[in-house]
Amino acid sequence: MSAGSVEVVILCEDRQQEVFIRRFLQRRGRERDQFRAVISPAGRGSGEQWVREHFPQELKVHRSQRAQRNNWLLVATDADARTVQERLQSFAKVCQDANVPFREENEEVVFVVPRRNIETWFAYLRGETVNESDTYRRHDCENDCRHEVVRLDEMCRRQRWEPVPPPPSLATACNEFRRIAQ
């Protein structure tokens, strides 16, 4: 029987990132069977290096399929104490070392880099005033981010942040999300 092929590969550090991003994109029109999660086996706290090291290979695989499929590679990694730009530079560096050209302009590759981490975004989406340096509480269960997914979707649809300003890393990620959402 026919089942659709995967269109969005999510390369990420942990299941919390995957659940939040996938649910958000499902609300924006993508179907559950379009996703394939590639999650660091190390899990929370030590996944950044794993994601970075696996990126060039996934990028090569992604490009090898570009002619046949409408596929996207979405990379999610926490900025932690770095800036979003510094994180992107670290991905560019690992590509350079692997002799793989980094993301080209308008290429179907998306970076989602929460700073400090995804809990910063969750706190903001709950209505708290946040900064990107402090740490905020984690959900007990990854599935508990439903409310935050709905809030982000609403803000994207209205194109209005509340409260203002949003965390800069979230505003940056939304520009990326716009490219991949259907």
Add this chain to the structure above:
Amino acid sequence: MVKRLYVDNFRCLVNFELKLDRVNLLLGLNGTGKTTVFDVLHSLQEFVAGNAKVLTAFPSADLTSWQTSPTQRFELELEVGPASEVKLGPASYGYSLVIEHDAERRKAKVKSETLSMDGKTLFHFQEGTAQLYHDDLTPGPQYPFDWTQSGVGVLQPRPDNKKLTRFRKEMQRTIIVGLQPALMTSESREEAASLSRNMENFVSWFRYLSQEHTGAMLAIFAELKHVLPGFSACNLKEAGEARVMKVLFERPDGSGRPIPYDFNALSHGQRVLIALYSLLFGLKDEGISLFLDEPDNFVALREIQPWLTALTDLAGEGIEQAVLISHHPEIINYLAASSGRWFERESNVPARVSDKPNATVEGLTPAETIARGWEK
């Protein structure tokens, strides 16, 4: 060893041809016809070697639902090695069966049935008349025969029909099973020389092994000692008129007599492991062909590859042929590239199979490629 199977008008198999090697992995999404292939072989086996009537082995409900033709066709090519006990060399058999259904009247009849060896006819039935040929290929008797059963299946072994009856024996040597541990009972009322489709009668078959292939027991136990921590042996204990299978495990300190557990007291995974290793080592010199539907079910990740390598090592060296259906990444990554048969099917159209995927992706394992649906 089954070399080729052709099926027309059986569920999703329409004008369908499958060629097989010594080791094969049938791959594909659910509903693409993999298990249906096993069902066809099982029906042919029941019909030719199990005395099943045509409508029992091939009920009209199995006609392809979107077709109107009442005719089903089956062709089977079987390659067999030398058989010293009947002084016959290697041979290639061709078997074909055409069935005509009358679904409204719930009737079916054999329109034709033919068996040949190395291209020479041994038996031919058509329009109610059977023609038998002797082993020296001279024509034997011609006689009216029943439309509802296999003419190849009913002939008694005689000195001049060894070639024909050998085909039937080869069909009997084919084991086509899925493993359903919840349905396996501890108790055996009598020995069973063959396994039921879901291995419900595993203990009765094991009882048969223990009587007819006593040497194999030691081989099975030796393997299981590596697989099941503390495993010692299995025995069949009398319980009234029946026998109950007990599995003995050593005590943790190794002292005293092993502790017997009822087979049904074991976990599903433990039962499956005992069954899987019994399949491999119980008849390993008998030249059996094994058709196993998802043998990885219930088995732990660590346990899959050792069993798989045992199976592939035995293929051609005791086990004539291995045909697996699996969705498990361990099995897919091990066998897909060398032995994959890739099934495909869109809704309400026939199944198709090829020996290569439509696409491979450099940098991804076969299982990961399939998980992304990128093999299409």
